[in-house]
Amino acid sequence: MTMSQAAGATKPPFRKMNWLPRDIDVERRPDGTLVLQSRIPLQPYAPHIPALVAKWAAAAPDRTWIAQRKGADRQWRRISYAEGKALIDSLTQALLDLGVPAGRPLAILSGNSLEHALMTQAAMQARLPVAPFSPSYSLLSQDHAKLKYLFNLVKPAAVLVQDGVQFQKALAALQANGQLDGLPVVHVDRAPEGIASHGFDTLSRTPVTPAVQASIDAITPDTVGKLLFTSGSTGMPKAVINTQRMMCANVAQGNQVRSQPGPGPTVVLDWMPWNHTMGGNSTFHGILGEGGTLYIDDGRPVPGQYEETLNNLREIAPSLYSSAPSGYAMLAAALEKDDALARNFFKNLNLLAYGGARLPDDLYARMQALAVQYTGHRLVFYTGWGSTETAPTSTGTYWETERVGLIGLPFPGVQLKMLPTATPNMYELRLKGINVFPGYHAQPELTAAAFDEEGFYKIGDAGVLSDPADPAAGLIFAGRVTEEFKLTTGTFVHVGELRTDCIAACSPVLLDALVTGQDRPYIGLLAWPNLAACRALIGQPDAGFDAIVAHPAVREAVQRGLEAHNATTQGASSRRIGRVVLLTEPPSIDGNELTDKGYINQKAGLTRRAALVERLYAEQPTDDVIVLK
Secondary structure (H helix, E strand, C coil): CCHHHHHHCCCCCECCCEECCCCEEEEECCCCCEEEEECCCCCCCCCCHHHHHHHHHHHCCCCEEEEEEECCCCEEEEEEHHHHHHHHHHHHHHHHHCCCCCCCCEEEECCCCHHHHHHHHHHHHCCCCEEEECHHHHHCCCCCHHHHHHHHHHCCCEEEECCCCCCHHHHHHHHHCCCCCCCCEEECCCCCCCCCCEEHHHHCCCCCCHHHHHHHHCCCCCCEEEEEECCCCCCCCCEEEEEHHHHHHHHHHHHHHEECCCCCCCEEEECCCCCCHHHHHHHHHHHHHHCCEEEECCCCCCCCCHHHHHHHHHHCCCCEEEECHHHHHHHHHHHHHCHHHHHHHHCCCCEEEECCCCCCHHHHHHHHHHHHHHHCCECCEECEEECHHHCCEEEECCCCCCCCCEEEEECCCEEEEEEECCCCCEEEEEEEECCCCCCECCCHHHHHHCECCCCCECCCEEEEECCCCCHHHCEEEEEEHHHCEECCCCCEECHHHHHHHHHHHCCCCEEEEEEECCCCCCEEEEEEECHHHHHHHHCCCCCCHHHHHHCHHHHHHHHHHHHHHHHCCCCCCCCCEEEEEECCCCCCCCCCCECCCCCECHHHHHHHCHHHHHHHCCCCCCCCEEECC
8 A cells, every 4th residue: 555545545535426437448559559448338329419408308397407697686597498498499490480501500609698508409400500609709809810710611601699789890890701791690688780680589489380390300410510619729720520429429428437426417507618619518518418407607717707606606506516727726715715605515516627727736635625624525526638629528537536637538439549759658649439520611631630540530639647557547638749849958848747737836826827948948937927816915906917927925936836846856957947937918819829728829829929938048037037946
């Protein structure tokens, strides 16, 4: 027994979950390649996503399917499965009556909303691929270049806009470009000016005819359900074809590897955007697969918006809760000082989940201490791994583990190919399976380049085995293969792992960072401070970035954390940080620095901030450069 096992023996048990056994077949090839897959077959799955709504409308008609705060009084508007099915059928009939041709996409310009959910299901029933556009392309972009590019790529046949006034500039840009000509536009809250549109409420009352069921009956496993856009981290976004088969299979995969004990439905409060595969597929479809209840969280884990999330958690007791590490940092701080909030949060909670980045060890320990205090149990922090091209999740940590940073093992129906790299125990990862996409919309050359000679999708990520002698112990995410670089010493730097370790070492004062050092003698960081944590540290709740990055307490916290990190590197130049500059300008969406996943695009960020990189390596550093021992 190891020391960690001996220590763990005295800890409270994990709250029970129903986990799929880790029965993993490992193929070992002569060149060192490994192929991992579960020996357990994939369970049956639904024929299409709208069938899941119909299933629960029949089995649990009065159960709340989805809810959102609405109106001036911000009360919950709840839609049951039966009500939802009726509204979806009426909207399907309306789309058929508008003459929108099957196979042409419905563009959605909206954040998460009840209407977004209903129209997505209606479009699928009408056999229209749903193409949800990131609201940032409409509301934050100044030139609307991505929006116009993607409209031209997918050529929508109809448009849903949540608020025509809020999205007026984006619609006007499309109209001026001739991209709205002849397209039916549906508005929810307010009609856009100068653009003919149909009211959502009117369409939702359309009498249903047999044409709706006929359209549903014509859906096949190969029918395209969604066109989801990649983040554009390596150029303009691509439109990923999501078939009904791959989406429904992924629902079954996720529910097969883990399910909560007890008869009660899963209850989730979630903010992740539906234009992204994690929110729109993993969470949204996962709830439908279990017949659960989804509360739309209009809050965000950022300063100024997180109070909305906390207000929701004072009313809603989730059985499963997921967030990014930055969100857990804000949640832990709130739970530690609010007993009533903590009691409600943990009341029905069975599982915690995270994604987007590695969860810092100290944050994991704080959340577990709270879980034990309020439930008497520890809670598994579940995570998975995949991409827009894999519907999205292909692996998961479906067992009791305290190891943060794992991305787990393959789901049933997934083959994970691991190609050895020049770095010992590090592999390039590739995927094949029922949940893997057939290609990119209207870009056959990119589709051909995305797969290897055996048909495995080249996802571009790297991983290491938690235990090289036992692949069933799981994989650890090691960053993007294309982000690796060499120092002038010839030493490789593994950016993904180093970046998360540095952020964790400075927790909670750093939010994210760019790792520098290509053809340089040492590694540097361009780092974004965590605004909320730094404000709390310096006792100035309204401090801006300029004041924060100059404050001695913030600079000392960063220096102390990274020098402690350096002390663990044993002199390895591939791990040691030499200098840091704290950034005052947030990541640019138009500059491709920030993806919808919340990941930082290394290449775009370093290119855009080349002058800061030069300052970082200047022979005589300026006062804003933190020089580390």
